[in-house]
Amino acid sequence: MESTSVKQIIDECKKKTRIQYTNKGGFFSPKLKSINHLEVGYSKIISNPLTIFLERLYVVYKNLRNWFNSVKERWFPRNPEIVGTVKDAYLTGVISFKEKSDVRTPIVHMKVVFWARTKLFQWRKLAEGYTDHEGVFNLPFDLRAAVKWANRKNLIFEVEEIDSIYFDKNKVGHHNYSVFHKQTFPKSDLIGMGYNLREIQLDYWNYRTDTIIPRTLLKFDNGDTIQSYTQGRKDALIEQIIPIELTKLKHLLLIKEDSDKISHASIQADYPINLTQCIEKELPGYTRGDEWFGERMMNGMNCGAFMQDPENPDVYMIKYFGLCNYDHNHEFALPDVTIYFNFNNKGIPIPFKIKTVGALNAINKDQWQQREFTPADGEMLWLAVKRLARSVGNVCTEVDEHFVGTHLNVEQYAIATFRNFKHSPLSILLMPHMREVSLINEGADKLIIKGFLPEGTALNAKGLVKRAKDLLGMFDWKSWRPMKSISEDHRYAQAENIFFEVVENYVNTFFEQNLKGIISHWDEVYRFSQDLVNHSVPVFLSDVDLDALPTNERNQALERLAYYKFQYGFDETVTREKRNNQLKVVSPITHKTSISAEDTEDINNLKRACKYAIMQATFMHTWINEHQYDDLGEVLYSCGGLRFGDKESGVLVPESDLSIAPNLTVTTQQLWFANFLSRTEYGFITKNEDGDVNPIFTELLESKRADFDKIGVSIDDIESRTNI
């Protein structure tokens, strides 16, 4: 078939398989309780009509409550003017991060507000200010205005956090604050001069202490909460997840009650058609061919790193490292895979050899057994080994690049951002892109690390956590560069480079406009850098005595290191810092608490770190996330793990042999998952649903729309943050 018609078919299928949600829900439409109620198994979905009715009543109550709140805000506005004439008393205290250490870290530049409410419920602002470098606040106020008879018995002290960013018509960014912590005390306690609220320890963007990976502590005892999904985000997810959630529930029920009536085919048929199925209808066998295999490895969800073979410059390799001695189950195959490619005249990589290291059947579990396959081994075997390579590639892409490289990697920047940037303009630059990642990562712990992956792949939760820690040890802003395009069809790398150019221009412009403010609040950058370094994981293998490892393990470890360095742009020669005798992976941005415009090295470091964080949170995450259903939406084509089965042929059998395919439960869960992750239509740069994307960023991106269109990428699909 002509390549142009193949391309047309693929393009049409891409359009056709793009899901559009139109269901706005009727009175008796099922509802999802909340994002946090999503489960790989039975999500708490409501389908009983009576329950739905009660749920609707609850919605009515919620709407009434919202209405009442809006009325309250209108009738009892929080007047921004500070009341009183003399400042003859002051409120003081210190705000620190709640932690076990004897000397706690102060929360610097945190906004604090002191309120009275009148007996008629009107708000009277008595004072406001910010904590200083020691976390101390000192709010002068008018004593008589605070203790006056008209005020209610208790006065209110509030700690406010930056909730979101918005831009005015002059494209200047501003903070929206929300109350993070509130406490009251009787006005009769005020006797003039100082009143000390003492140390207020807050679980504010704290690091979790139960893991070495920098994670946000999100569960508190005292009722404070950090960040929440925007309402639009919640609505979009709930609206879009309902149909596939119902599908999954139906399957799980059938599997439990009457498994004869359900099959892989029927499960597949119940989910929306995906890209490979669509193409297969028009071009049978194409998606199992070498060209599609190479195309997807290069431009699909995997967006693989093609490493030139040092012995033959025309040959490129992609390597996927499987079990690597991480804790695992014995149901699924997960060998190491190296795929060798040549490029055809269209610039598409064509696989010609696949090497595996590891068990391929349930009989010989030798972890170090090596096999080599080529098309000469026959179509059946070649198809099977490509399918195996796809499934290993899926696990590595999902775990190493998607979850670790974007979600966890971005979270460490998010924590450091929200902990430290208060006065610095960098809050305007970074917060819109760092928002919600910690929330979604917490969900991922349950859904992915403890949910789907241990059930649907060879890795178990313990192994996954260890792997995540190891991989995170390869991610640093310092030496990262976008992937080099190696052929005219390398659209992924081309898109990544164009987008990085946009990010570079955006960050450079932002720094030009805000350099003075950034420099004047450099202490926040210093603490940001300290937090990043102090809490980052050790460099991969830096805490391992390689000489003590058996030869095979040592060789594998060194091979991984070499490939990851290439894949993730990691330069091990960069000078890094040690903390507690661990070589920390994230390079420090600065060692100074204050700088001048002449300190270009520090400023450039900061720019690069910001570009890196924005890049990972937006394009890098979007690409994998948005392509999951394309590449994982047909379970027999590709899945998270092929089962060993019980035959000697193991995983090297045709797709028709369902004994190695995921079981029915995992099948519906995989399809549910791929849908859920790929198709949450919210949080895009150009749509800017929450109004927090800098218009300059959008303009710069729009200026490249044609360039993106040329390589088949729609800028409207690029997310502004790692939000699912």
Next chain:
Amino acid sequence: MSEFYPAHKNKLVAIFDKIILWHTAKFFGFLIAAFLSFPKRNRMSHDNGIAGLGNLKIVDNPEFPEHDFFKAGRTFPIRVRHATATYLDDAVNGIRSISLKFSQHHFKSPFDIEMNTGATTLFWSAKSFLMFAKTRKEKYAVCYVDYIKKYPQGATGAIGAMRRNPSSFTNLKYYGKTPFLFKGTDGIQRYAKYRVVPEKEQLETGLQLNPCDYELPNQRVAPHEKNGRNYLKYEWEDRVKKGHAKYKLQIQLVTASHDEDPEIFNNMFPWDERIYPWMDVADFEITETLDWKESTISTFSVNNMPESLGIIPAKSIYDYNSLNYMRAHSEIARKARLLSLKIFGMVPPIPNNDNRNNEEWGK
């Protein structure tokens, strides 16, 4: 503008403030009289003390503006009482005091002044004093925990005022802290603060070095303390016998102004000595000590002052001058204690025993 602490701008509120202040002062005085001075024969705080008699001479060449009462070279017979606040144990970490009466009578006098150690103290207005009293929760010589926690000036006042194991009453500096009126013969209104210092400059003992704020409420006798419950009183008796109890009364003056910052009346802010230097008013010496009974009946009052040296009017319970206002209105408590002593007899002297860290009189 008032030359005193400003009244509330709203006249109705200002009147209400004044009523509250008067009511508070009277009620507080009554409460002390009814529940402490009369039934228990106790002072509000400084029961543990010793008095003495001596002579005072106004300096020959005063540096301060001429005043009819503090005339150069004038002499007065005086009665002085040293005390340790709150606890009946000299070895606690506590506030020490001197009270000076320009007469040798136990009650009557043309001029009384009461002073404590430290340039600042733990309260600064009637309102703060009432809170200080309200939050007092004494247990084995640990007191004012909540107050010191909540009020930073309470903590700084405690650091400045408390003395642990001073070697003598005579090497401490005592400050009146609250300002008084001072209208000299030139008719200019001034405010005055008083202090008593040793005759000759010497190292003040008992200062709290490197204090820890959560330890401040702990006034307990230090572990393995050798000093007895009456060691300071005994030391003073010996010193007086040897003729070594000599002091200076000094004054600091600020000219009143209509646009004065009210903080000038705040006893938590000592006046800058470089701008308002301390000037000698008088030298005095104690020549004999008095026994327990005389020491106990010795009383002092801010009402014992010439009008031109009296207390500054107060406007509300938040006014810094309300402290002296309350003192002036607690005369009833002073009289109730003396009456009670007459009716029920003298309280026993403090035994020199091992009943330490105990607020009670002890046996």
